[in-house]
Amino acid sequence: xxxxxxxxxxxxxxxxxxxxxxxxxxxxxxxxxxxxxxxxxxxxxxxxxxxxxxxxxxxxxxxxxxxxxxxxxxxxxxxxxxxxxxxxxxxxxxxxxxxxxxxxxxxxxxxxxxxxxxxxxxxxxxxxxxxxxxxxxxxxxxxxxxxxxxxxxxxxxxxxxxxxxxxxxxxxxxxxxxxxxxxxxxxxxxxxxxxxxxxxxxxxxxxxxxxxxxxxxxxxxxxxxxxxxxxxxxxxxxxxxxxxxxxxxxxxxxxxxxxxxxxxxxxxxxxxxxxxxxxxxxxxxxxxxxxxxxxxxxxxxxxx
Numbered sequence: 121x122x123x124x125x126x127x128x129x130x131x132x133x134x135x136x137x138x139x140x141x142x143x144x145x146x147x148x149x150x151x152x153x154x155x156x157x158x159x160x161x162x163x164x165x166x167x168x169x170x171x172x173x174x175x176x177x178x179x180x181x182x183x184x185x186x187x188x189x190x191x192x193x194x195x196x197x198x199x200x201x202x203x204x205x206x207x208x209x210x211x212x213x214x215x216x217x218x219x220x221x222x223x224x225x226x227x228x229x230x231x232x233x234x235x236x237x238x239x240x241x242x243x244x245x246x247x248x249x250x251x252x253x254x255x256x257x258x259x260x261x262x263x264x265x266x267x268x269x270x271x272x273x274x275x276x277x278x279x280x281x282x283x284x285x286x287x288x289x290x291x292x293x294x295x296x297x298x299x300x301x302x303x304x305x306x307x308x309x310x311x312x313x314x315x316x317x318x319x320x321x322x323x324x325x326x327x328x329x330x331x332x333x334x335x336x337x338x339x340x341x342x343x344x345x346x347x348x349x350x351x352x353x354x355x356x357x358x359x360x361x362x363x364x365x366x367x368x369x370x371x372x373x374x375x376x377x378x379x380x381x382x383x384x385x386x387x388x389x390x391x392x393x394x395x396x397x398x399x400x401x402x403x404x405x406x407x408x409x410x411x412x413x414x415x416x417x418x419x420x421x422x423x424x
Contacts, residue, residue, distance in 0.1 A: 175394035182389040196394040203388065204395050208366075209373035214402070216284050216369065217352030220291045224299045225345035229337055231296075232303035233329050237315070247304065253297040259357065265290060266361055282364040290362060291352040299344035306340030307333070342410045353403060370399045 174182045175196055177189035200206050235243060269280040280286035310333070318328050334341070352369075359369045368376070374395055 171393045171397060174390055175397055177390055179388050179390045182393075183387065196388075196390040197398070199388075200391050200395045200398065203391055204373055204377045206370065206373060206395055206398060209368055209370035210399070210402075212284060212363075212367055213353055213370040213399075216287050216291065217349045219288055220295055220352045221345040221349035224292055224295045224348040225341045227296060228299035228303045228344045229307075229334060229341055230329065231300045232307050233333055235300075235304055236307045237312075247301075250297045250301050250304075254301070258294060262357060262361065265293075265358070269362070281362055282367060284367050287352075287359060287362050287367065287369075290358050291348070291355070295348035295351045299348055302344045302347070303337070303340050306337060306343075310336055346406060346410060349406065350403065374399060 170187065173187065173189055176192045176194060177186065178191070178193065181189060235247060266281070269286060273279050273281065280289075314332055314336075315328050318332055323331070354371060355369075356371045356375055359372045360375065363369065363372060374392075377395065378392060
């Protein structure tokens with residue numbers, strides 16, 4: 121009986137297979153791909169460059185339509201803190217959106233752990249309910265939420281509308297279902313063997329959650345927290361109804377500032393551009409810090 125030995129792949133064969141895979145995976149020719157990427161980058165970068173140049177230009181020059189400033193000035197960045205009252209708006213946004221991100225992320229991982237690892241009556245109904253909540257537009261819930269909080273203040277005497285914690289509860293209500301669904305998808309990809317080994321050693325469910333699940337779930341936690349943060353940071357609709365001048369967020373402050381400049385002789389476009397860049401800076405920094413977690417968290421559950 122002759123023995124059959126497997127053929128060993130040569131280096132040339134390996135390189136050939138890799139080149140074939142690269143050709144198969146490439147959907148577009150390289151020149152066309154470069155052109156498309158350049159056009160997409162132009163669509164994104166040209167407005168950003170214009171905002172940056174307008175923020176260091178004078179209001180008259182921006183209103184005249186000058187793209188390149190004749191004289192660079194940083195006065196717009198110093199004036200926005202008094203003209204727009206941007207400092208208070210940024211502080212309120214950081215407190216509300218940051219609090220929502222932290223609470224939502226850790227509530228989501230605890231809820232997802234129960235939904236994924238335990239079997240109980242109503243589990244599938246709860247999961248379907250989380251998915252169904254994402255299909256309801258937030259604009260439809262604006263009036264019911266306002267009436268609910270107004271009725272609560274009338275019955276209990278506790279003011280909710282116009283406070284930061286009222287806005288915090290509103291954002292947490294909308295962010296928690298999505299964050300929980302993200303964590304459910306992520307925890308389904310974690311191996312059960314680690315938890316079973318810890319349970320054999322006598323670890324409780326709470327200890328398994330805090331010592332094993334949470335450290336392994338940081339990419340998913342970061343993704344759910346950042347989406348919750350963006351929900352509170354970018355929202356204008358609910359923040360304009362649920363806040364007063366003292367609890368106004370940065371997005372509402374920008375909206376009010378832009379509305380007050382309409383119909384003026386010379387709108388302060390330079391200050392508006394500077395305020396927009398300052399409000400966008402925390403989000404950009406957040407993405408740069410947690411970029412590696414975002415890649416892992418967004419692709420979790422895609423491959424089993």
